[in-house]
Amino acid sequence: PGNAGVLLVILGSGDAAQPWIPTSPSCLPSLSPVVYFNGAKLVVETPKDPVYSSNGANVTLPCHYHYEPDMEAKRKIRIKWSKLRDDYTKEQDVLVAIGKTYLAFGDFRGRAHLHQANRREASLVVSDVRLQDDGKYRCEVIDGLEDESNVVDLRLKGVVFPYQPPRGQYRLNFHEAERVCQEQGAILATFYQLFQAWSEGLDWCNAGWLADGTVHYPIRLPRKPCGGLHLAPGIRSYGPRHRHQHRFDAFCFSSALKGGFFYLDHPAGMTLEEAKQSCQDVGAEIARVGQLYSAWKFLGLDRCDAGWLADGSVRYPIAKPRANCGPAEPGVRSFGFPSKGRFGVYCYKER
Ligand SMILES: *[C@@H]1O[C@H](CO)[C@@H](O)[C@H](O)[C@H]1NC(C)=O
DSSP states (O other): OOHHHHHHHHHTTTOTTSOOOOSOGGGTGGGOHHHHHHSOEEEEEOOSSOEEEOTTOOEEEOOEEEEESOOOOSSOOEEEEEEEOTTSOEEEEEEEEETTEEEEOGGGTTTEEEEOSSTTBOEEEEOSOOGGGOEEEEEEEEETTEEEEEEEEEEEOEEEEEEOOTTOSSOBOHHHHHHHHHHTTOEEOOHHHHHHHHHTTOOOOSOEEOTTSEEEEEESSOOGGGTOSSSOSEEEEEEEOOTTTOOBEEEEEEEOOSSEEEEEOOTTOBOHHHHHHHHHHTTOEEOOHHHHHHHHHHSOOOOOOOEEOTTSOEEEEESSOOTTSSSSSOEEEEOOOOSSOOBEEEEEEOO
16 A cells, blocks of 8 residues: 555544545644654665676675655564565475564574565565575565555576476476476576576577466577578577476576585496496585586586486587587587486585
């Protein structure tokens, strides 16, 4: 509700069914203009630009409020943070606070608290940021009947990668797509994340699920089998699809690595089982696909050696393209899911 609605209820002397409506400006002063201006306008401010963070970091989502004209709050202010979907409807409660007391909800319990360096600050601090924290947050300030809010956009720095399971193209319904991304240390990408990846060069001619249940694919170089030559470069959309019945690939999103990433080899190469064991022998685990993409993107990992990954695929990361190391573009190269053969292995060690 905005200020106008509140004003009518107050001036109606408790009779909300018959709101007072000014007949002429001349009657305003006699009607105690104090009431009119008493609840000075509450203004809630958040940054217009997105706040960027990454996996495992601590982030502050700034939010400040004041009154216009300036005045002191007469009551205890309530502050409420919630996470929003793309269409600005509420996805979940994050935290509520009255004075110095606050309560965080769901997976924000123990990770969310308020930062109130001055008395008109209502900033939210989220520690140990997770991939699913990416998105919009509403900071709502409630002073009696006044209720104002504004939105902060939290974006995780990360990398988007297309994923196809061993069985091949278009095998995943939405729920399976969610699961394969998780198994790769990632999460289904949002449209914004896919758009960002496209603007940085991602071109992929297979449609994949996104987090909101829509299906898209990013094209840099228009071509016949990928939406046709007549379409400009861009994100091709299949729109929302049936989450159980329709099957596509997945676009996964992973963020910076908290741990260490390395390659191991053996003179005779290794089977997948031997590869898993050799990572464990040094206190690590065989890496997941999302971790290889993160290492390529954030650590600049460049290695022209094919290595096993946890899902049974064999890949290698190239930052500086060169002869005999795949195409002319940087990227993670894939040998698919070999049923036999001996390779090195990429390992990941959590810190
Ligand atoms: C995040 O904040 C917590 C305390 O709230 C601190 O223990 C931790 O070291 C911080 N993590 C990073 C990555 O700064």
